[in-house]
Amino acid sequence: MGRQPCCDKVGLKQGPWTADEDKKLINFILTNGQCCWRAVPKLAGLLRCGKSCRLRWTNYLRPDLKRGLLSEYEEKMVIDLHAQLGNRWSKIASNLPGRTDNEIKNHWNTHIKKKLKKMGIDPLTHKPLPPPLPPTDRQSSPPPLPPKPVDETPQPEKVKESKGIVEGTDVVDFSMDEVPLIEPHDMLLITDGNILPSLSSSSSSSSTSSPYEISASNQNFAHEELDQSLPSIDHWCSTTFNTTDYNICDVGFWDYDDEFMANLNMLINDQYETDKTIESDATFAPDLTHYSRMVMNDDNWMFEQLL
DNA sequence: AAGGTTAGCAACCGCGGAACG
DNA sequence: TCGTTCCGCGGTTGCTAACCT
Numbered sequence: 395m396g397r398q399p400c401c402d403k404v405g406l407k408q409g410p411w412t413a414d415e416d417k418k419l420i421n422f423i424l425t426n427g428q429c430c431w432r433a434v435p436k437l438a439g440l441l442r443c444g445k446s447c448r449l450r451w452t453n454y455l456r457p458d459l460k461r462g463l464l465s466e467y468e469e470k471m472v473i474d475l476h477a478q479l480g481n482r483w484s485k486i487a488s489n490l491p492g493r494t495d496n497e498i499k500n501h502w503n504t505h506i507k508k509k510l511k512k513m514g515i516d517p518l519t520h521k522p523l524p525p526p527l528p529p530t531d532r533q534s535s536p537p538p539l540p541p542k543p544v545d546e547t548p549q550p551e552k553v554k555e556s557k558g559i560v561e562g563t564d565v566v567d568f569s570m571d572e573v574p575l576i577e578p579h580d581m582l583l584i585t586d587g588n589i590l591p592s593l594s595s596s597s598s599s600s601s602t603s604s605p606y607e608i609s610a611s612n613q614n615f616a617h618e619e620l621d622q623s624l625p626s627i628d629h630w631c632s633t634t635f636n637t638t639d640y641n642i643c644d645v646g647f648w649d650y651d652d653e654f655m656a657n658l659n660m661l662i663n664d665q666y667e668t669d670k671t672i673e674s675d676a677t678f679a680p681d682l683t684h685y686s687r688m689v690m691n692d693d694n695w696m697f698e699q700l701l
Numbered sequence: 702a703a704g705g706t707t708a709g710c711a712a713c714c715g716c717g718g719a720a721c722g
Numbered sequence: 723t724c725g726t727t728c729c730g731c732g733g734t735t736g737c738t739a740a741c742c743t
Contacts, residue, residue: 410711410737432728448729449712484731495731500710 407441411450415440419447420455453496460492464501472498473506477520 407415422438428451431444440447453459464472468490475486483495483502490498502517510517 408713430728445714445729446712452730453711481732496711499732504709 405441406435406443406446408446411454415442416450416455419451423451423455449496453494456494458492459494464490464493464498464505468493469501469506472502473510473520476502476506476517 418438418440419434422434426437431448434440434444434447435442438447442450471490472486475489479485481499483499487493487495487498507517510520511523514523515521516523
């Protein structure tokens with residue numbers, strides 16, 4: 395017996411989302427938070443499958459998304475994280491606040507790949523490309539084998555993806571196995587050539603195998619960068635709904651973790667500018683007691699006072 | 702101006718794995 | 723332990739605007 399489809403597609407809408415559908419979804423999540431995605435379309439009055447709703451929300455409607463092209467810094471981050479993690483876009487995205495895995499994947503495929511190739515770097519292995527062979531050689535000889543990873547020691551966690559390798563044939567592609575995995579404590583983060591001060595007490599930076607340092611225990615890798623990376627709520631509303639007719643004061647009822655709420659709180663209250671030295675999650679915790687609920691109504695954001 | 706091509710991106714597809722009964 | 727459900731992820735598709743001829 396095969397796997398059941400994620401949703402009954404009969405009568406369900408597919409393709410681009412309309413503004414009205416967006417509003418319905420946003421209103422529902424603002425009011426109820428993120429719950430079981432399968433139930434969302436029914437409860438929100440949408441003729442979509444739950445998967446489609448989740449995708450639309452996570453990739454487009456989330457208020458913490460940063461729209462627009464990746465900055466030079468973000469691009470550098472993506473390149474280095476890709477060298478460490480391979481095509482694990484969600485992991486890469488988790489280190490870039492306001493960016494989605496889909497967005498990074500698209501940017502990689504359309505921009506970064508070409509850039510690296512132009513620079514003579516293989517986007518798969520992040521090593522210099524072999525010099526191009528003359529046309530006659532290309533026809534007669536198989537493609538060169540990819541270089542082996544420098545570190546030959548066995549990896550504790552082998553990535554399962556190994557598509558593209560066909561043993562005994564000339565069809566040779568690269569796999570995730572060939573990208574050495576780096577433990578969080580091995581990572582090093584720099585921006586424009588300057589090593590950022592570590593926000594994590596545990597990062598010893600003894601290994602310099604990577605030009606970036608990502609502290610696994612502290613995802614707000616650098617407050618300065620976070621400041622640039624997170625979008626403003628005003629910007630979100632104006633870009634998402636193409637309207638300036640809203641009045642943002644406070645936002646609440648989000649089903650997010652404390653750090654996200656704190657970041658959002660800082661954006662809204664301008665608290666961030668005066669409190670850049672915050673280091674622990676405890677001090678990040680936002681005060682939600684006075685928050686209003688934001689609801690989409692027609693083309694405008696409406697606010698409901700909770701207290 | 703019209704038709705063809707390319708680039709960029711939103712959305713979909715299908716699989717794997719976690720959670721649960 | 724097994725079957726089912728659901729979520730999340732990575733790969734792929736398809737639409738559309740921009741560009742080219």
